[in-house]
Amino acid sequence: MANVRLEDIKKSFGNVKVLHGITLDIASGEFVSLLGASGCGKTTLLRAVAGLESVTSGSVAIDGQTVTELPPEKRDIAMMFQSYALLPHLSVSENVRFPLRMRGIGSREEQAERVKAALETVQLGHLAERKPRQLSGGQQQRVALARAIVSKPKVLLLDEPLSNLDARLREDMQVELIEIHKRLGLTTLFVTHDQEEALSLSDRVVLLNGGRVEQQGSPAEIYSRPATEFASNFLGSANIIPVTIESTDAGPVAVLADRQRLQLSQSEPVRGPARLVLRQEDLAIGKSGDIEGEVRTRVYLGARNRYVMVLAGQPVRVLSGNDHVFTSGEAVSLSIDPARIRVIAD
């Protein structure tokens, strides 16, 4: 266990700037997600921590020691790859023993003990003598996880490790990752493009956009208080609606493109042209409410329905239960708690 300190990390590939000076402190034992779309630099940043990518400028420190110039094999890290990268000619137990063998950790007997323990942690003790190609994708993934935790590295780096799994396995693995992190307390840096994964696993989410940190904070913080339009769009597919905010005696009011008015909370400071961020799960659809719209499409999701509505000429998504089903073309109203409306000034 150790803290990680990234200071003003910049990285260019030729003329292309991928990272524009990223500073990030990760506390000992913290689980941090790097979240962003492809090309945002999240994997490059992870590889810079691993040492697989050199940085153009800036420094990487692990456990207080600067490692910027150290090759990966000299850093006390472990990394799990998207493709798992198991050594195909070695058995499962040999794969898991590999980092211990390379780093000269423990005697042969101690290594065997630790391999056994790591494989049992991921519930694969019975497959120790198989070759990787004889395992399913989910099992290979668990072997890769066992291999990453067996040496108790100072930092555990996970590069989209769940993206090749089907939905059910992915949920199982998320739970497993949370439990393993709780048990071992390894400082973990997790790269993902899946916001749900980032929100459910991490202590802290770092949202990257175009090689810069867009916003960071606890999952609840970043989800309920997105600071920018990009953040609100990326986290939880919010609806963004252009409005003009006017002051009235009753407090600030948002005026929509079709002149409909929506009361905002008293404490809202923004005036003039702005955009409202409305989360689809915060909106309630009904016969009477704050603003009027029309149902365009209903998507049945099993437990819920997703409606695409037209509000002031713009599509708006709403999640709703099954109690009452609205049909296409039906005129409906939307209600929303003013406290749940986020306003971003233009």
Add this chain to the structure above:
Amino acid sequence: MVKAVPTSIRIAAIVFVVLTALLLLAPLIVVVGASLTANQFVSFPPQGLSLMWYEKVLSSPEYLSSGLVSLMVALLVTVTATLVGGAAAIAIHRKQLPGSQVLASLFLSPLVLPTIIYAIGMLMFWSAVVGPVSLPVLWISHTVIAMPYVIRTTLAVLSESNPFLEEAARTMGANRMQRLWLVVVPQCAPGLAAGAFFAFNISFDEAVLSLFLRKPGMTTLPVQIYGQLEFSPDPSVAAVSSIMIALTIVLILVIDRLLGIKKFASA
């Protein structure tokens, strides 16, 4: 459901396959058949049935000594071509060497260069710079023409391997040498084995270089067979050829046992 192939095309395809198989196999059948004759002349179908020509081959000092030379050269070539070709393939695959594409073309050029030109050049070069031809010149020149096969088979295997294995090994603490021996070489193994098989075969039945670079007491088996055929053709030529066919089949079986013929064929 795939659309049905017209009958005419189907028949043409069958004829084509049968003809190809026939043309591939017919010479082998004729050679093996002729080797079993009890007659003094190379004839097919064989006149009578006898193993006398095999006996003659195995008791002929010319065949035995040239066979020994061929075997020795082929084994040496297998070792050097596999080592150098394998190393070259790894270096080319990594693309870290400046001008590695030029090197790749250079290493593979013996595939397209007519052997006879290379043989003449080698003979002139060796005579001018080193001296009279000897075993080493045969060894070196066979290695040069066998090496591209090792490079090709090894590159084929490497291009299919997971490119992140070495990086993964780095994050697990493996240094350069450990990565080479514990990660890269095991990945190459099927390609190296297939390449070694090609190298042995190419050297063992190579005739052009051996003809130009021979000297008394250093005749290879193919040159010996050629000489025999030219000056006193008898069915011993067919018998020794049949032995070479058998040797190749045994090698293929061994490779199949070790690696599976599929992997070997796909390389």
